[in-house]
Amino acid sequence: MATAENKQVVLERYIEEQPKETDMAIKMGKMELKASKGSGSFLVKNLYLSCDPYMRGRMRDFHGSYIPPFLLSQPIEGFGVAKVLDSDNPDFKPGDFISGFTGWEQYSLIRNTWQLRKIQQHHSLPLSYHLGLLGMPGFTAYVGFYEICSPKKGEYVFVSAASGAVGQLVGQLAKLHGCYVVGSAGSSQKVDLLKNKLGYDEAFNYKEETDLDAALKRYFPEGIDIYFDNVGGAILDAALLNMRIHGRIAVCGMVSLHSISDPKGIQNLFCVVPKRIKMQGFLQSDYLDKFPQFVEHVTENFKLGKIVYIEDMNEGLETAPAAFAGLFSGKNIGKQVICVARD
Amino acid sequence: MATAENKQVVLERYIEEQPKETDMAIKMGKMELKASKGSGSFLVKNLYLSCDPYMRGRMRDFHGSYIPPFLLSQPIEGFGVAKVLDSDNPDFKPGDFISGFTGWEQYSLIRNTWQLRKIQQHHSLPLSYHLGLLGMPGFTAYVGFYEICSPKKGEYVFVSAASGAVGQLVGQLAKLHGCYVVGSAGSSQKVDLLKNKLGYDEAFNYKEETDLDAALKRYFPEGIDIYFDNVGGAILDAALLNMRIHGRIAVCGMVSLHSISDPKGIQNLFCVVPKRIKMQGFLQSDYLDKFPQFVEHVTENFKLGKIVYIEDMNEGLETAPAAFAGLFSGKNIGKQVICVARD
Numbered sequence: 310m311a312t313a314e315n316k317q318v319v320l321e322r323y324i325e326e327q328p329k330e331t332d333m334a335i336k337m338g339k340m341e342l343k344a345s346k347g348s349g350s351f352l353v354k355n356l357y358l359s360c361d362p363y364m365r366g367r368m369r370d371f372h373g374s375y376i377p378p379f380l381l382s383q384p385i386e387g388f389g390v391a392k393v394l395d396s397d398n399p400d401f402k403p404g405d406f407i408s409g410f411t412g413w414e415q416y417s418l419i420r421n422t423w424q425l426r427k428i429q430q431h432h433s434l435p436l437s438y439h440l441g442l443l444g445m446p447g448f449t450a451y452v453g454f455y456e457i458c459s460p461k462k463g464e465y466v467f468v469s470a471a472s473g474a475v476g477q478l479v480g481q482l483a484k485l486h487g488c489y490v491v492g493s494a495g496s497s498q499k500v501d502l503l504k505n506k507l508g509y510d511e512a513f514n515y516k517e518e519t520d521l522d523a524a525l526k527r528y529f530p531e532g533i534d535i536y537f538d539n540v541g542g543a544i545l546d547a548a549l550l551n552m553r554i555h556g557r558i559a560v561c562g563m564v565s566l567h568s569i570s571d572p573k574g575i576q577n578l579f580c581v582v583p584k585r586i587k588m589q590g591f592l593q594s595d596y597l598d599k600f601p602q603f604v605e606h607v608t609e610n611f612k613l614g615k616i617v618y619i620e621d622m623n624e625g626l627e628t629a630p631a632a633f634a635g636l637f638s639g640k641n642i643g644k645q646v647i648c649v650a651r652d
Numbered sequence: 653m654a655t656a657e658n659k660q661v662v663l664e665r666y667i668e669e670q671p672k673e674t675d676m677a678i679k680m681g682k683m684e685l686k687a688s689k690g691s692g693s694f695l696v697k698n699l700y701l702s703c704d705p706y707m708r709g710r711m712r713d714f715h716g717s718y719i720p721p722f723l724l725s726q727p728i729e730g731f732g733v734a735k736v737l738d739s740d741n742p743d744f745k746p747g748d749f750i751s752g753f754t755g756w757e758q759y760s761l762i763r764n765t766w767q768l769r770k771i772q773q774h775h776s777l778p779l780s781y782h783l784g785l786l787g788m789p790g791f792t793a794y795v796g797f798y799e800i801c802s803p804k805k806g807e808y809v810f811v812s813a814a815s816g817a818v819g820q821l822v823g824q825l826a827k828l829h830g831c832y833v834v835g836s837a838g839s840s841q842k843v844d845l846l847k848n849k850l851g852y853d854e855a856f857n858y859k860e861e862t863d864l865d866a867a868l869k870r871y872f873p874e875g876i877d878i879y880f881d882n883v884g885g886a887i888l889d890a891a892l893l894n895m896r897i898h899g900r901i902a903v904c905g906m907v908s909l910h911s912i913s914d915p916k917g918i919q920n921l922f923c924v925v926p927k928r929i930k931m932q933g934f935l936q937s938d939y940l941d942k943f944p945q946f947v948e949h950v951t952e953n954f955k956l957g958k959i960v961y962i963e964d965m966n967e968g969l970e971t972a973p974a975a976f977a978g979l980f981s982g983k984n985i986g987k988q989v990i991c992v993a994r995d
Contacts, residue, residue, distance in 0.1 A: 366926070378715030575919075578918050582934070584718075585933050588924065590929050
């Protein structure tokens with residue numbers, strides 16, 4: 310059986326601060342392209358890998374979270390799209406395309422099938438979309454918007470990191486639902502995309518606002534019913550001041566707070582009582598029974614041209630460390646994906 | 653028709669910081685003891701007045717909240733128990749006892765009947781209990797625990813300000829529901845009451861703890877399912893670190909944050925995502941349809957000796973300013989009530 314060179318991206322050290330390119334390293338390994346009999350595993354060739362902000366949590370040496378830390382000097386684990394080369398698992402056959410947890414490497418041996426899905430290919434949907442629009446980020450948007458925010462037609466919706474992997478779909482779902490939607494992002498290029506491609510009613514560059522409270526008052530003179538929070542920090546604080554009574558905040562990620570003690574903290578939580586705000590953290594993985602209806606809803610609207618999706622595709626596994634680090638300074642435009650191989 | 657001297661407690665100035673006794677003043681007025689024909693109003697003699705932390709919000713010159721500020725130089729408005737002396741409202745007759753919004757004065761003319769209730773007297777239940785156990789604070793405990801926290805038997809419940817007007821009932825409802833309950837309070841006397849009178853499984857004096865996180869880890873080695881938050885601030889921050897997955901935080905009051913910018917803010921909100929925490933502010937007045945079942949549940953358990961209630965009763969209207977200010981330094985033991993007259 311063939312043994313192949315297997316380029317890998319490994320974690321060099323556990324971190325507390327923002328991830329840097331140099332926290333990861335490229336390593337050359339070897340991989341026997343075979344799933345051994347009786348193991349139930351299967352061997353895949355990785356095609357596309359996903360860079361997601363939650364992965365930062367796994368770079369910490371902290372075992373109390375919902376998902377354990379990465380192992381040092383081992384390939385980073387993340388969502389990917391891959392092609393099955395050899396299999397000892399009757400559910401997955403050579404030639405199948407799958408999406409799910411795989412390694413940041415050229416070839417992976419997969420045992421754990423939690424959240425692993427066989428891809429039914431559509432001509433109109435690129436394979437890599439199973440990491441974004443039709444993958445974990447898209448499902449996060451769907452679950453957060455429908456299950457956590459309980460949206461009603463005509464409500465005022467604010468989305469931060471609005472052009473990101475999750476945010477871009479939240480805004481489009483909200484528009485399809487008949488809401489008024491405003492997004493924030495960190496560059497004028499992203500603001501343009503929000504207004505001209507993603508269908509947001511309004512958008513602004515938070516870096517150009519000296520007073521975020523005033524900015525939100527300008528875009529939401531009537532206040533905010535739903536805040537889909539992808540960032541935490543100062544934007545959350547300003548949103549709290551502008552929520553309407555019975556407002557809902559879906560807390561999806563706190564890029565700006567992750568693992569760092571923000572010395573300022575959140576100042577405006579006192580608003581939750583008089584405004585009866587519900588603030589809820591969530592993970593898509595608690596709602597997997599809703600996955601089929603999510604795929605149907607999004608695929609249908611995509612085919613009708615009512616949903617679009619923006620990807621930021623880097624070519625080559627060796628670009629992954631820089632691409633991942635770039636997430637935390639907002640370098641990516643749209644969903645950050647690494648192309649390892651096209652097929 | 654008789655005109656009587658009418659002693660009043662009025663607000664002297666709007667405040668930003670913690671209320672002081674001198675922010676209020678005693679004034680002598682006069683009151684015609686009559687409800688004029690066609691007005692729909694009725695004239696009451698105030699018997700018991702309630703000192704509640706939320707009233708602090710009405711001492712600010714801020715009009716954006718759920719309830720407007722007090723008027724300067726006018727009697728402070730608050731919940732009270734009163735006896736009807738004269739009435740132009742067919743629903744309220746002389747001799748009736750009522751609980752609801754009245755003035756901090758000896759006699760009040762009442763027009764607004766929102767949240768006003770005629771009291772069905774029970775021999776075993778003191779009239780003043782309609783300001784606490786059977787009034788707004790008790791109903792706040794009931795709504796917060798059952799509607800916001802969705803408790804399950806066997807869950808771990810933490811209550812702050814646990815011997816206060818709301819907290820003491822939360823703990824007892826949680827025990828009746830089969831939960832394990834720990835309370836925090838600000839003196840050893842209160843801790844004693846929690847353990848020996850109010851049926852808490854454990855209690856601690858937060859002022860004696862140098863590390864609140866460590867204290868909660870000691871009392872909740874398995875973590876907290878439900879945190880009933882009456883204070884906000886540092887205790888909320890420590891609770892966030894100790895919540896279990898799918899934990900719920902009912903945010904009832906933030907005495908420690910109310911209207912003050914806490915320079916430290918809340919640091920640990922990042923916990924809400926991995927732990928999928930639901931944090932919800934609420935007001936009892938959104939759930940008034942549940943009031944009858946609340947009264948039934950609490951009255952029944954009180955008569956069976958399964959619920960007790962601790963009051964801190966001050967004698968005389970002129971004691972109200974100091975008693976109210978005392979709430980914010982934890983001077984009161986149990987529900988703070990002012991006795992204006994016994995009948």
